[in-house]
Amino acid sequence: MGGDKVAMGGVKISGKKLHCFINKTLIKAGARKDVAGYVSGGLIQTSLRGVDSHGVRLLPHYIASMKAGRINPDPKYRFRKTSFSTGTLDGDHTFGHAAGMEAARKAVELARKSGTGHVAVCNSTHFGAAAYYSLEIAKHDMIGLSFTHADSLMKTYAGKRAFLGTNPISFTAPIQGEGPLCLDMATTLYNFNKVKQLREHGLDAPEGVGADEGGFDTTDPHKISMLLPIGGYKGYGLSLMVEVLCGILTGMPYGPHISSMFKAPLSQKRFLGHFICAIKIDCFQDKKVFKKRMAALVRELRREPSIEKGRQVQVAGDPEKKTFARRMKEGIPLSAAEFEDFNRLSDEYGVKLEIISD
């Protein structure tokens, strides 16, 4: 499986120490303790799982957004239980990680008493990886679902422009003897970060990844300005489903009315919505039987003959489990630029940053 290669000037930092650094830095920068805990927990888990696009590298952006006024470091959440199995959470413009995790916990509470829990979150911001919330729900031996909308970046099927975002779907289910099954996918084939990586490495994009400014398919990553939905109208339909749950049902703006994460002024609030669900397994089947059957299902799939020698059939979340195990031992890699950003934060807030290797 091979370790993470650390580029010139890059380093590896122990997950535990980086967690501590991020948490302290957020608090020093003004975030409330519980809020900082949610954000640092989410960023570290995401980087440990290898989802670097949504991991610790976003910390400088989040801190800048907090300083500029987009993100509220000291929110007054307003949770309203609206039925036995539903609730709404006003995130008061805090970090999406904090609003999302509050919602996941409320969903679990509702599900414990009423079989399922569904929480619609409004007035939130970027919540990082959707898996952070569905994995939290799976910890309680429940099935978890989490969704968020995002700014306009997916080319509309049969259209010329972007309208909907890469609107991700995450689904988790517990498995006996190992961590949960965990699907976390954008409804586009690639995210934009992957396109940037192709640009940096001088590689072409596969077919089906992107379109140019005119809306025409291109494999030149420098020309890609929009991302294509998986399966044409199907991925476009799934993205629309997520928009209905996160944009329409929450009362938040939708599609092109959502402000850009990076291009809008950092003082501007984003008014994002999320939708989070917990399903209590016992209401359908004995939890132990369910988890045993899940174990049998994934075992059978992993034993399926592979199309390539040396490659194994995997299930959702397997690559992330492997990376998690490795990075727990070896640490989280930071690029030279990321390390520089972190050192700047270390100086600014007087929090020590210890590296493992360089």
Added chain:
Amino acid sequence: MGGDKVAMGGVKISGKKLHCFINKTLIKAGARKDVAGYVSGGLIQTSLRGVDSHGVRLLPHYIASMKAGRINPDPKYRFRKTSFSTGTLDGDHTFGHAAGMEAARKAVELARKSGTGHVAVCNSTHFGAAAYYSLEIAKHDMIGLSFTHADSLMKTYAGKRAFLGTNPISFTAPIQGEGPLCLDMATTLYNFNKVKQLREHGLDAPEGVGADEGGFDTTDPHKISMLLPIGGYKGYGLSLMVEVLCGILTGMPYGPHISSMFKAPLSQKRFLGHFICAIKIDCFQDKKVFKKRMAALVRELRREPSIEKGRQVQVAGDPEKKTFARRMKEGIPLSAAEFEDFNRLSDEYGVKLEIISD
């Protein structure tokens, strides 16, 4: 938009009259009245919406399955409410349409009182188009979701064989002033019926549709023996999610342990599972506001500039709405072979079949 072309020997039959014919034939063949109502309603709605692969053409197969013992024409449903928002329904091996619709109604009932309703169905059979159930829920101004698993036909990502089925996802949401948004999609790019159509017309399949017996991608429809998931591991992950909800959570068999719809003896029960959810909109947002915002969302999307002249950007369910309107006027087209099958049933059960045109 153009009418349906009727092939040599084919006919068009009025939806209303065909509905009546199917209903009466099912009853004469032994189905209980309420069961026949569910099946005929589902088949007609599906054909009117243009989803011919899952429409009236399946009637002869269903009747043969009932005669042979696979399908129970007089089921004793066992519904168990397991929490405020959940329940399980044992379909007693009746038609999937009947079990699915009973479940959809139970889900609506639960949601009315508890905000959401989730019903897991076991001991069912093929339920036709997933949209039949989610559209029923949308009639009650709720958000509807329906899922079913199916026999092994999707090539496992990175694998050589099929394990999971084309496991569809349907999602509906009401819109002010028109029928609901309706997504109903297999998690493969094509269904097998579409591959058969390519064979008949001597056309190649696009890339990304199918693989041959060895598991290698092919565009030759005659060589396609498995279907590819949309977006590679993403569609495979979505199919697995559906399997967890419909196979694992319901206690039914999964993947390759599900018997084939057409290849297994028609006397053999199928033990299929479905998962059906209803979400009460008022628990999150004023229903009127929601429906108005849905109308604005789809209006904006439909006004997006199109990539091709003469083509319009659509949203999930638009093509089916157009076909529905047309077929309500012009009738449902039957191929020569289908018409022959229907005439045979007409003779066998003494139910008159009136055509519009030939």
